[in-house]
Amino acid sequence: MLTFARHTKEPRVENWVARRLERIVNVRPDEVQALLWAFVYFFCLLCAYYILRPLRDEMGVAAGVANLQWLFTGTFLVMLAAVPLFGALVARLPRRRFVPWVYRFFLLSLVAFWGLLELDEGRVQVARAFFIWVSVFNLFVVTVFWGFMADLFRYEQGRRLFGFIAAGGTAGALVGPSLTAALAVPLGPINLLLVSALLLECATQCVRGLLRTPQARTDATQARGTPRDPDAVIGGGMLAGFTEVVRSPYLLMICVHVLLLSLTSTFLYFQQAAIVAGAFDSPAERTRVFALIDLSVGLLTLAVQLTLTGRLLLRFGAGPALALLALVTLVGFAALALAPVLAAVIAFQAVKRATEFALSNPARETLFTVVSREQKYKAKSFIDTAVFRGGDAASGWVYTALRGLGLELAGIAWVAVPVAALWAALLLHLGRMQARLAHAGGTGSADKEAKQP
Known part of the structure; x- marks a missing residue:
């Protein structure tokens, strides 16, 4: 009797939660459990990272702004x-x-860094290693x-739900x-x-x-008509x-997007570091500024994700959502070229990162809902880590070379403006490639279908 009562109540609870969630996100009753677990899961991950981010940024400054390109290169080599x-x-x-193993590895590494920092030996070297590790x-x-997430949810589900999950x-x-x-x-x-x-x-x-x-037992690949054990080993080579x-x-077009994102983000990060370092002498004040930037970005992003992201992705698709970030970058660098001051860099960082996190990132993650399982984990990890950090490292040296040629902050900002314009055009094309893959079924490799005119 108790067992029957428990099972009959569960759908009612899910329906009650679904009705309230439907006010802000287009969710169905059978998706509620997975949606809420994913929301809390991502909350914990990014909360853990953003506790560390101001510390990382301060350690990057402490290790020397002139050495940032070496830290980016070191990060790429580790990747x-x-x-x-x-x-x-x-x-x-x-x-x-393998998913829990990855998180447990980073957890143990974090405890190890805590021990090294407590010993207070070789602080500059530990600061450099910590910067690389956090990256x-x-x-x-x-x-x-x-x-x-791309393995659990279908393309159509991703467009509806990834914005809300990203809000977590x-x-x-x-x-x-x-x-x-509060706790520092x-x-x-x-x-x-x-x-x-x-x-x-x-x-x-x-x-x-x-x-x-239930979503994990009837996941994206099964729903597209290719039954399999969702817990099966993916296989393939390293x-x-x-x-x-x-x-x-x-996938190569996604790589181009990641490289241009990395280039513009690195240029902005270096400019932020130089402007903040010139504005404040105190490490505590610099850490406070970095934390305030993160806080302002988060508030703006959350408002957009909870109200607009899902609707915009359903209405316009991934291409325009991605291209908006490039247009924001274009306008931001133009503004920074005209006024390379602290207020301009803070405003640019806040709007750019809010657009990136609220629209661009959920849109980019839907790109992987139309590829194979091996591509979702292996190709995606290669793109998001090695390609991204390789772009960071190369961009750091490009920025250093431009400074070596005598370009000031404003001149480098002007260089980024046409790059952002090209980036916007490429992203619109990428959105059209994804739509063709989704129309074709998106169950296998992403190479054949994307070639269709």
Whole structure:
């Protein structure tokens, strides 16, 4: 009797929650469990990261603004080593094992850094290593998350739900800097690493909860008509991420998008570091400014994700949503060229990152709902980590070369303006490629269908 009562109440609860969620997101009753687990999962991940982000940015400044290109290069080299290791893990283990393993690895690494910083030996070297580690951590945990989401949800579901799921991350991005600002003095900045580690463990438990939902048992690939065991090992080689990208025009176009995003973001990051370093002498004040930027971005992003993202993606598709980021970048660099001051860089960072997180990122993640499982995990991780950080490293040296040629901040900003215009055109084309793949079924590799006129 008790068992029957419990099971009869569960659909009623789901329907009640679904009716209230429908006011802000187009969700169906059978998707509610997975949607809420994914929301909390992403909240924990980004809250953990954004607790660390102001510390990372301050350590980047402490290690020397002139050395930032070396830190970006170091991050790229670490990524080159990490991607095939992740590919080997995906090839040999089911997702219920390799996803938690990734988070537990970063959790243990975080505890190790806490110990090194407590010892206070070789602080500059530890600061440089921590900057690289946080940069790797950020991309890896997020790309594993979105690969998992693309494996669980179909293309049509992604357009409806990814904006709301991304809002969970945005809420975490709001709480993270707030915790840093509130706890940095009473706990000390170093002890915040343990708070971040606790949140990573919470994210790992969310993975386990998500895998028990109906969506995980009837996931994206099954729904497209290719039944399989959702817990099956993906297989393939450790270098499959690279080979899948090279063979696919669609994935190569995503790489171009990531490289141009990296180029413009790196230019803006270097300009932000130079302007903030010139405006403040105190490390505490610099950390505070970085945290306030994160907080303002989070507030603006959350408002858009909860009210507009899903509707805009359904109405216009991924291409225009992605291209909007390029247009914001174009206008922002033009403004920064005219007035390279602290207020301009803070406003530009806030609007650009809000557009990126609220619209561009959910749109970009839907790009992977129309590719194969191996491409979702391996090719995606290669693009999001090695390609992205390779773009960061190359962009850092390009920025340094432009400075070496005598260009000031305003001149470099003008260089970025036509690059952003080209980027917008490419993103509109990428959106059309995705639409063709989705129309063709999107069940296999992303190379054949994307070639169709």
